[in-house]
Amino acid sequence: MYGEVVSASPLTPQLVRVVLGGPGLETFELGADADQYVNCFFLPDAAPYAVPFDDEAVRELPREQRPYPRRITVRAWDEERRELTLDIATHGDLGYAGRWAAHAQPGDRLQFRGPAGGYRPPADADSYLLVGDESALPAIAACAEAVPSGRPVVAVIEVEDAAGEVALSSPGDLEVHWVHRAGRHDGLDDLLAEAVAALPRPAGVVSAFVHGEAAETRAVRRVLLRAGIVEPERLSCSPYWRRGLDDEAWRAVKAAWVREVAAEPVD
Incomplete structure (x- = not known):
């Protein structure tokens, strides 16, 4: 499946909004989860092919010619306009996904598989906590829009500075806390955890969505589980990237990191 760029424009200094359309989306269907994502394939400069391409065929090419897969959150799907x-x-010219988005022009094509997902704010929770950085902001925004009407929902989001903030909406009773990292040179791994720990303790059953930078999500997980704020089965926690590692280096160690975090004692 593939889409053609209809428009691409900066949403913040760290986010680019890309709208895809065209006949390559004829069979696209959005699932029920709020954190839907598509597995996109970004072509290297040396690619001797173009979108659309045969998935099986490109796997036989040398590594430097094969596409780089990246999971990108579905921010919205317009069924009527398809x-x-x-x-x-984006991180400047670092990373295939961000570099492609920063330079995307109408008519450019992007191939992907999906969508898939794993979280939707459950109807049986009393309140919701959504935590992450810019990489998780699209998913947090989508999850906030899926909260049952009138329920308390708190979002704690780390961005570089005020320019990285975006308006969020929700049918729930939404409270947003922006955490700025500008000017901080150490303690970055604990920024979100400190902000979450400072919140008033929510009452009742809490459902939490904690996604983003690996060390930060791990630190938030510790706060939530060790304080008994969220039960493990009601916590969606996933590391998208790791500070100090590029995409490929992170992909090489991510599975081991996830296993290590899952085995970490919470008491």
């Missing part, structure tokens, strides 16, 4: 909106995090 248009898919992706908000893609």
Whole structure:
């Protein structure tokens, strides 16, 4: 499946909103989860092919010619217009996804598989906690929009500075806390955990969505589980990236990291 760029524009200094359309989306169907994502394939400069391409055929090419897969959150799907909106995090010229998004032009094509997902704010929770950085902001925004009407929902989001903030909406009773890292040179791994620990303790059954930078999600997980704020089965916690590692280096160690975190005592 693939889409053609309809528009691409900066949403913040760290996020680019890309809208895809075209006949390559004829069979696209959005699932029920709020954190839907598509597995996109970004072509290297040396690629001797273009979108659409045969998935099986490109696997036989040398590594430097094969596409780089990246999971990108579905920010919105317009069923009537058949248009898919992706908000893609950028880090200058680092990373294939961000570099592609920063330079995307109408008519450019992006191939992907999916969508898939794993979380939707459950109807039986009393309140909701959504935590992450820019990489998780699109998913947090989508989850906030899926909260049952009138339920308390708190979002704690780390961005560089005020320019990275975006308006969020929710049918729930939404409270947003922005955490700025500008000017901080140490303690970055604990920024979100400190902000979450400072919140008033929510009453009742809490459902939490904690995604983003690996060390930060791990630190937030410790706060939530060790304080008994969230039961393990009601915590969706996933590391998207790791500070100090590029995409490929992180992909090489991510599975081991996830296993290590899952085995960590919470008491």
